[in-house]
Amino acid sequence: MEEFIQDLPKAELHLHIEGTLEPEMMFKLAQRNNIDLPYKSVSEIRAAYKFDNLQSFLDIYYQGSQVLQQEQDFYDLTWAYLEKAASQNVRHTEIFFDPQSHTDRGIAFETVYQGINRALQDGKTKLGISGQLILSFLRHLSAEAAFSTLEQAIPYKDNILAVGLDSAEQGNPPAKFKAVFDRAQAEGFLTVAHAGEEGPPEYIWEAIELLNVSRIDHGVRSMEDPKLLDYLADKQIPLTVCPLSNVELKVFDSMAKHNLKKLLNLGICVTVNSDDPAYFGGYIAENYQAAQSALDLTKQELYQLAKNSFQASFLPPESKHKLMVELDNYYQNQKAS
Ligand code: ADE
Numbered sequence: 646m647e648e649f650i651q652d653l654p655k656a657e658l659h660l661h662i663e664g665t666l667e668p669e670m671m672f673k674l675a676q677r678n679n680i681d682l683p684y685k686s687v688s689e690i691r692a693a694y695k696f697d698n699l700q701s702f703l704d705i706y707y708q709g710s711q712v713l714q715q716e717q718d719f720y721d722l723t724w725a726y727l728e729k730a731a732s733q734n735v736r737h738t739e740i741f742f743d744p745q746s747h748t749d750r751g752i753a754f755e756t757v758y759q760g761i762n763r764a765l766q767d768g769k770t771k772l773g774i775s776g777q778l779i780l781s782f783l784r785h786l787s788a789e790a791a792f793s794t795l796e797q798a799i800p801y802k803d804n805i806l807a808v809g810l811d812s813a814e815q816g817n818p819p820a821k822f823k824a825v826f827d828r829a830q831a832e833g834f835l836t837v838a839h840a841g842e843e844g845p846p847e848y849i850w851e852a853i854e855l856l857n858v859s860r861i862d863h864g865v866r867s868m869e870d871p872k873l874l875d876y877l878a879d880k881q882i883p884l885t886v887c888p889l890s891n892v893e894l895k896v897f898d899s900m901a902k903h904n905l906k907k908l909l910n911l912g913i914c915v916t917v918n919s920d921d922p923a924y925f926g927g928y929i930a931e932n933y934q935a936a937q938s939a940l941d942l943t944k945q946e947l948y949q950l951a952k953n954s955f956q957a958s959f960l961p962p963e964s965k966h967k968l969m970v971e972l973d974n975y976y977q978n979q980k981a982s
């Protein structure tokens with residue numbers, strides 16, 4: 646099973662680049678940039694990664710991001726992720742970045758964007774992995790701050806596919822950002838939003854109806870609303886689910902209680918993703934693996950999850966088709982062997 650999962654051609658659609666900052670890289674960049682870390686060792690950092698909920702994670706995650714200062718830092722971070730993803734046969738990845746975590750510290754938008762984008766270009770040519778960017782607004786900040794971030798992104802809009810919404814969900818409903826998302830869509834950006842991670846199903850409805858999202862990030866609390874489940878299945882609105890994240894942030898008490906398999910069996914286009922792999926104990930293959938063993942997923946179900954990941958991606962139809970053929974060939978060969 647482990648090998649089947651590792652080699653399964655797949656797309657990753659919910660990955661925060663700042664969440665791929667491994668403790669070793671945190672030390673390296675702190676040294677490069679002359680920053681004092683509140684930790685003495687890699688093991689001390691890892692020991693601090695015990696979370697009670699989303700906010701307790703976000704506090705540590707934003708603190709970690711402060712070591713990212715120069716364009717090369719963003720390049721190194723993104724390159725390390727792409728190498729890891731390619732080693733797990735991720736064929737395509739759509740990466741969130743949080744510009745406000747950096748611009749609010751005086752780092753230019755362009756520095757962040759150029760570093761990440763240069764690594765994405767190298768990923769394509771050197772690793773054969775395609776990558777796209779999704780600019781995510783921090784929802785605990787104001788709509789005005791999101792507007793100003795959108796303005797800064799407009800010169801780069803040809804290389805930024807979509808805008809999204811992340812950070813503290815409770816009390817920061819999608820409705821708060823309707824005007825910004827309207828403007829982003831007028832500029833040609835697609836839209837996605839984190840919803841129904843800690844927040845109620847109503848936030849998922851709002852993201853669909855007010856922000857016109859193409860996908861919901863997380864969305865696991867849709868299970869509490871039968872009408873919403875029917876709607877997601879009927880319209881095939883994808884959910885980008887992150888199993889290890891949900892267990893680490895106590896959205897579910899254990900992996901055995903995760904609703905991934907139920908959502909899949911309801912015919913919803915669910916996908917498996919790693920969210921913030923440096924903080925939650927694993928990259929995409931470890932997420933598939935943890936869900937597989939706790940929920941007893943079959944090879945057919947794993948194949949369906951991978952197929953959904955290509956289907957739910959923002960790739961053009963011909964690229965989607967090519968990757969799905971590659972996946973079908975892989976699955977048929979595995980079944981025959
Ligand atoms: N930022 C990074 N990871 C996140 C998550 N799981 N939810 C909300 N905001 C995030």
Ligand code: ZN
Pocket residue numbers: 659661811839862920
């Ligand atoms: Zn996320």
